[in-house]
Each structure stands twice: as C-alpha cells, then as structure tokens.
Amino acid sequence: MPKGIVLTTDEQNHRRHEIFEAALDTFIEKGFVETSMREIAELAGMGKSSLYDYFGNKEDILIFVMEEALENVLNNARRINALPLSPEVRLRQIIEMHLEYIVENKKLFYLFSYEGRRMSSENQQRAQQGRYMYQDMLRGLIEQGIQQGIFREVDPLVAARMLINTIIPVVYTSRPTGAPQVMMQEILDIFMNGIQK
Amino acid sequence: MPKGIVLTTDEQNHRRHEIFEAALDTFIEKGFVETSMREIAELAGMGKSSLYDYFGNKEDILIFVMEEALENVLNNARRINALPLSPEVRLRQIIEMHLEYIVENKKLFYLFSYEGRRMSSENQQRAQQGRYMYQDMLRGLIEQGIQQGIFREVDPLVAARMLINTIIPVVYTSRPTGAPQVMMQEILDIFMNGIQK
DNA sequence: TGACAAAGCGACCAGCGTTCGCTATAATAA
DNA sequence: TTATTATAGCGAACGCTGGTCGCTTTGTCA
Structure with a gap:
C-alpha cells in the first residue's frame, strides 16, 4: 500500500488478516516464540515496524482470530x-x-x-x-x-x-x-x- | 564451589540437579522461553557462563530429568x-x-x-x-x-x-x-x- | 617449585521485540 | 493553485536474549 492513502476500517482489517495469514504458517511450523517479527514482516511484504501499525505487539497477532x-x-x-x-x-x-x-x-x-x-x-x-x-x-x-x-x-x-x-x-x-x-x-x-x- | 577444586562425577551431577531445581520453578511459573539463563544463574548462585560448564545449552536443562x-x-x-x-x-x-x-x-x-x-x-x-x-x-x-x-x-x-x-x-x-x-x-x-x- | 587441570566469570556477539522520529504522499482547506 | 494536515511506512536505535571465548584463580601432583 503506497504512502499517503488513508485506509478504511475494512481495508485495515483486510491488511490485518493478510499479516495473520502470513504469520500463521510460520507460527505452526516453527512455533510462536521462534518466529521473528522480521520474518513475519518479510512474508507480509512490509517493513518490520509497520507491523506495529496493525498489531500492538506479537501476541496480538496470535489472538487475532x-x-x-x-x-x-x-x-x-x-x-x-x-x-x-x-x-x-x-x-x-x-x-x-x-x-x-x-x-x-x-x-x-x-x-x-x-x-x-x-x-x-x-x-x-x-x-x-x-x-x-x-x-x-x-x-x-x-x-x-x-x-x-x-x-x-x-x-x-x-x-x-x-x-x-x-x-x-x-x-x-x-x-x-x-x-x-x-x-x-x-x-x-x-x-x-x-x-x- | 571455589575455583581449583576438581569435582567428582557425583558432585557434578549434584550440581546439575541443583541448577535444574533452581530453574524448574521459574520454568513453570513463567514458561521455558521466558526464563533467562541470567535468572537461572542467579537462582543457582553462579555466573551465567558457568551454567554452560554443566549444561550444553538451555534445552539440556529442560530435558535433564x-x-x-x-x-x-x-x-x-x-x-x-x-x-x-x-x-x-x-x-x-x-x-x-x-x-x-x-x-x-x-x-x-x-x-x-x-x-x-x-x-x-x-x-x-x-x-x-x-x-x-x-x-x-x-x-x-x-x-x-x-x-x-x-x-x-x-x-x-x-x-x-x-x-x-x-x-x-x-x-x-x-x-x-x-x-x-x-x-x-x-x-x-x-x-x-x-x-x- | 613449577606445570597443569579445571572451576568460574566478565566481556562480547548476533538476534530478538519494541519504540521513535522521520519521510513521502494523498486529501483537504484557502 | 498553493499550503496544510493526516497518516502509511520505515530505518535506526534500545534493552533484552542465548551462547562463546579467553582470562583468572587455585588445588593437585610430579
């Protein structure tokens, strides 16, 4: 998503889902603790610190759904x-x-x-x-x-x-x-x- | 245990047990990953790097018994x-x-x-x-x-x-x-x- | 007495989750 | 048309983590 564009609540939610789906497989394969935020960010195609615009912290990803x-x-x-x-x-x-x-x-x-x-x-x-x-x-x-x-x-x-x-x-x-x-x-x-x- | 004293196999094993007992409670209370080697060392009354004279790594403590x-x-x-x-x-x-x-x-x-x-x-x-x-x-x-x-x-x-x-x-x-x-x-x-x- | 073995540890390393201040840009106001 | 504002996104830094390495200290034994 390019900068400057304001996301609707729906779009934000969709983005959250994307991140979660990207994280889920790795969580399961390697475990929650063993999966790094850097990996998740890479899989989700975004910078690591941008994850924190969608989830407060790593645990929030786990409990999202x-x-x-x-x-x-x-x-x-x-x-x-x-x-x-x-x-x-x-x-x-x-x-x-x-x-x-x-x-x-x-x-x-x-x-x-x-x-x-x-x-x-x-x-x-x-x-x-x-x-x-x-x-x-x-x-x-x-x-x-x-x-x-x-x-x-x-x-x-x-x-x-x-x-x-x-x-x-x-x-x-x-x-x-x-x-x-x-x-x-x-x-x-x-x-x-x-x-x- | 002061320096210079050579430990018998039994003494080494006893020391390992001491370390394990020190770690066990914290492992259970906070979880394995959330317990740091620094904490375990402190509880066991020794320097962190000395732990590695008794256990190869953190997991070895977990599977000791x-x-x-x-x-x-x-x-x-x-x-x-x-x-x-x-x-x-x-x-x-x-x-x-x-x-x-x-x-x-x-x-x-x-x-x-x-x-x-x-x-x-x-x-x-x-x-x-x-x-x-x-x-x-x-x-x-x-x-x-x-x-x-x-x-x-x-x-x-x-x-x-x-x-x-x-x-x-x-x-x-x-x-x-x-x-x-x-x-x-x-x-x-x-x-x-x-x-x- | 000198050489050795080993218990113990401080300093360091790469990687972790998380924070913060900055940039870039679309939407809005004047 | 131009200036302002809001925000998506990110690079750099922080204080942690598990683990390694080289050094010091000290009892033992030839």
Whole structure:
C-alpha cells in the first residue's frame, strides 16, 4: 500500500488478516516464540515496524482470530443444545460439530493448544471463561441424561471434561488410524457406552 | 564451589540437579522461553557462563530429568503388564501407576506437556518413541481383552490413545472436583464400562 | 617449585521485540 | 493553485536474549 492513502476500517482489517495469514504458517511450523517479527514482516511484504501499525505487539497477532473461533464453537454448541433432541443425540452432535470446526481450522487450533499458555493472563482468562461455559453446557447435558434415567450416575463434570479432552488428540495424533471423524465416532461410542445404563 | 577444586562425577551431577531445581520453578511459573539463563544463574548462585560448564545449552536443562522419568513410567508399566492378572486389572493398575507418577512429579510433567514441543526434533523423537511403546502396550492389553471376550470389538489403538489422553488433564485441571485419583477412578469406570461387553 | 587441570566469570556477539522520529504522499482547506 | 494536515511506512536505535571465548584463580601432583 503506497504512502499517503488513508485506509478504511475494512481495508485495515483486510491488511490485518493478510499479516495473520502470513504469520500463521510460520507460527505452526516453527512455533510462536521462534518466529521473528522480521520474518513475519518479510512474508507480509512490509517493513518490520509497520507491523506495529496493525498489531500492538506479537501476541496480538496470535489472538487475532482466537476470540472469533471460540465464540463460534460456543454459539454453535448453544444452538444444538436448544434443539428438541435427547441429551445423548445433542451431546454427540455438539462433539461432532466441535471436531469439524477444529478439523476445518486445524492450524489455528493447533496454535491455541500449544502456544495458548504464552498469551497474557488477561487473554488466557477470557479463553478459559469460554471453555468453562462450554464445559458447563456439556455437564448440564449429562445431568439431564442422568435425571431422565438414560445415563448412569457418573460425575457429570468429570465426564464432560473427559469427553472434551478426547477431541484435540484425535485431530493432532501422529499415528491416525483413519479420518478424525471415524476415530471420534469410535471414542463417542466408548464414552456413550460408558455412561449409559 | 571455589575455583581449583576438581569435582567428582557425583558432585557434578549434584550440581546439575541443583541448577535444574533452581530453574524448574521459574520454568513453570513463567514458561521455558521466558526464563533467562541470567535468572537461572542467579537462582543457582553462579555466573551465567558457568551454567554452560554443566549444561550444553538451555534445552539440556529442560530435558535433564525427562529421559529418566519417561523410562521409569515405561518400566513400571512393563512390570505391571507382566503380572498374571486379567487385562482389565492390568490396564487399571498401569493407569493408576502412571497417574501417581505424574502427581508425584507434577511440576516436571507439566513442563513436558507444555514445553515439550520446544525440544530439538531429536529429543522429541526419542520422547515420542517412548510414548509409542507405552501406547502399544496398552493397545496390546485391550486386544487381549477383546480376544478373551471381555471387551467389545473396539479399535484397540483408538481406545488406548483415548485412555492415555485422559490422564494429564485430570492432574492439571483448574476446576478439580476432588483428588486426581478419585477423578481418574471415575474416568476409568466410564472407560471400562465403555469397552466391556 | 613449577606445570597443569579445571572451576568460574566478565566481556562480547548476533538476534530478538519494541519504540521513535522521520519521510513521502494523498486529501483537504484557502 | 498553493499550503496544510493526516497518516502509511520505515530505518535506526534500545534493552533484552542465548551462547562463546579467553582470562583468572587455585588445588593437585610430579
């Protein structure tokens, strides 16, 4: 972009996206800390200090699209949870949606899982808040199932956490035995079989 | 240690342990990359460049005790696996042992889970090799159970991975519903219930 | 007593994220 | 048409970082 031209908010946002896309691959390949602002600037085709006109600092690049992604998963989950279906079916659909979202944004979630701890405590807290909401939704679903006599009397929070923690490894396993969706079905079967009466 | 005194191998090893202990807390509190060699040196009560007489570089501090820890878990697992017990009991005992080891070396394993990706590819490969052996052992156990007609015909590798991946989050959850051992029992119950006929 | 080995360290290096003041230029006002 | 203003973009500098090197100090041993 030549000098002197005033960018609209949309253009600025587009530029931010360009920078992020340029950084993402390198973040994933080499890690967040190991990727230098000089590299990002070069990939984005601009001077290093110009990056700071679009992002306050390096971390801001990392969290640029995180908020949006987490919000989307949470909203999709809420939508499914509101459907008039049995707890079991809703549980399955939410996990399938969640998996699909991670598969589609594989690089992004990889970054979050492995570099999320590098975010400022403020940003980490925000992310955890979202995770808690999600967790509590699944817990509520399991509680419903127990009340309806479909599920055994398991600890609903432990079960919810257990289920959530199986998703990420399915996508990023180094020795997949098939498509993530297939592996997830197998895991869901074991889990459901495990909590059903 | 004053100059001129020649250290025995044991003394050198003890010194290495001192340095590692000094670094460990800071690694966990601030992260591996964010902890400087200058800080570690200060905590260890020595000049920064003297650290390099005991560790080749920063990463060597990180992996100093990793090899040993992973080896121990693997050996313990092998020992349990050789006992004349049913696959289910052996599976349970191995996971319980694994959990206990992580609980007892909580800080260490936290570091491995969150900073392991920062190790050189060589060290990462070694760690993964160990993980594969462990995984295959559990897979074999599940296969045995299937052959003996105790377990349903689940995908043994997927089930093994699923089980392994539930352990770490139990120890490091930010909202525990009780002792890790209790949570793990609940998870083991769900899992066993899930794969049993 | 002199030569040697080794523990320890200060000074330095290249590279890092970030800041700041400057330049160039399109849009606007007079 | 000319002067002013706003801003996109950048080069140079700053205080950090992990790591290296050559020197000093001191116990040991021939």
